[in-house]
Amino acid sequence: GNSVTQMEGPVTLSEEAFLTINCTYTATGYPSLFWYVQYPGEGLQLLLKATKADDKGSNKGFEATYRKETTSFHLEKGSVQVSDSAVYFCALSDQGAGKSTFGDGTTLTVKP
Amino acid sequence: DTGVSQNPRHKITKRGQNVTFRCDPISEHNRLYWYRQTLGQGPEFLTYFQNEAQLEKSRLLSDRFSAERPKGSFSTLEIQRTEQGDSAMYLCASSLGADRRNQPQHFGDGTRLSIL
Numbered sequence: 001g002n003s004v005t006q007m008e009g010p011v012t013l014s015e016e017a018f019l020t021i022n023c024t025y026t027a028t029g030y031p032s033l034f035w036y037v038q039y040p041g042e043g044l045q046l047l048l049k050a051t052k053a054d055d056k057g058s059n060k061g062f063e064a065t066y067r068k069e070t071t072s073f074h075l076e077k078g079s080v081q082v083s084d085s086a087v088y089f090c091a092l093s094d095q096g097a098g099k100s101t102f103g104d105g106t107t108l109t110v111k112p
Numbered sequence: 113d114t115g116v117s118q119n120p121r122h123k124i125t126k127r128g129q130n131v132t133f134r135c136d137p138i139s140e141h142n143r144l145y146w147y148r149q150t151l152g153q154g155p156e157f158l159t160y161f162q163n164e165a166q167l168e169k170s171r172l173l174s175d176r177f178s179a180e181r182p183k184g185s186f187s188t189l190e191i192q193r194t195e196q197g198d199s200a201m202y203l204c205a206s207s208l209g210a211d212r213r214n215q216p217q218h219f220g221d222g223t224r225l226s227i228l
Contacts, residue, residue, distance in 0.1 A: 004154070034216060043116075043203070043221040044155070089154050093217075098209055099145060099168065100217060102154030 002027045006090050006103035013080055013110050021075040021106045023064075023090035031092040033057075033066050033073040034100070038087045047075075047088070080110045114138070116220035118204050124226045125194060132190045133223045137206030144187050145217060146179055147203040148172065155203050161187060162209055191225075199227045 007022035025033065035047040035057070048057030053068035062077045073090060090103040117136040125131055137144050142163050147155035158177070159169045163184035173179075176194075181187040191198055201224050205217035 036219075044205075044219040046216045046218070049216055091154070098143060098207060098215070098217075099157045099160055100147075100155070100205075101157070104152065104154050 002031065002092060002094060002101040004090050004092055004101055004103040006088075006106050008106070010107040010109060013108070015082055015110055015112050016079045017110075019075070019077040019080045019084075019108070021088055021090075021108070023073045023075065023103060025071050025073065025090075025092050025101075027071075027092055027094070027101075029095050031094055033064070034091045034093065035062070035064055035073070035075050036089040036091060036102075038089065038105070040086070044089065080108070082110045082112055084108060085110050116204055116206050116218050118202075118220035118223050120223055121221065122224045122226070124228065126228050127194055127196060129194055130190065130192045131194060131225060132188055133202055133204075133225075134186060134188050135204030135206075135220060136186045137204070138218055141206035141208055141218070142184065143207045143209035144181055145205045145207075146187070146189050147205065149201040149203055149222070150199075158189075194225075194227050196227050199225055201225075 003026045032051045034049045036044040037047045048059040050057040050066035056065045087105045089105045091100045093100045145160040146158040149155040161181040176192045179189045201222040203222045205219045207217045208215040
């Protein structure tokens with residue numbers, strides 16, 4: 001079956017540091033890949049997505065590239081802010097039902 | 113776009129009682145999904161609907177769980193004879209589907225269930 005493996009956290013960075021959160025996946029076919037973010041006390045929000053190999057998703061300074069050869073979708077941001085503190089989830093959805101398989105989440109804390 | 117709405121936000125009940133949660137999806141979305149999330153883990157798929165038809169159920173969904181989506185609008189998730197292990201956050205999501213593949217899911221804020 002499908003699976004998503006995320007870099008274990010928690011991750012603590014200073015403001016303006018570079019962020020990478022690793023994500024690798026196992027899937028049949030050609031899934032779509034997503035990063036969701038969950039701020040304290042809130043629901044999951046879509047951060048970015050990529051639907052085919054070599055696509056780059058980007059939003060709010062975050063980027064991730066769909067790498068089919070390495071089955072990866074690593075999340076990056078060049079300069080994090082305190083407001084980026086949240087839990088980040090990598091996910092894939094299959095082509096049929098569209099149901100999503102999530103990683104276990106990575107908690108990011110950014111200190112001023 | 114008023115977003116996905118879930119009620120109640122919190123539910124505390126005694127073991128053995130029945131509980132029902134409601135989800136109101138984004139109005140034009142024909143797909144609706146239920147997930148369960150426990151502390152420190154990502155959401156796990158439970159079931160999904162295309163309009164009013166329930167098309168897939170996870171093996172996580174025991175016989176005590178039932179979901180409905182009458183008329184293809186709101187959905188309810190009922191848990192009968194609740195057990196301690198049912199304590200979790202129950203998330204609802206909706207999306208466009210069918211001819212529109214790879215659409216992202218929009219999540220509600222969830223219903224947190226605590227079993228005493």
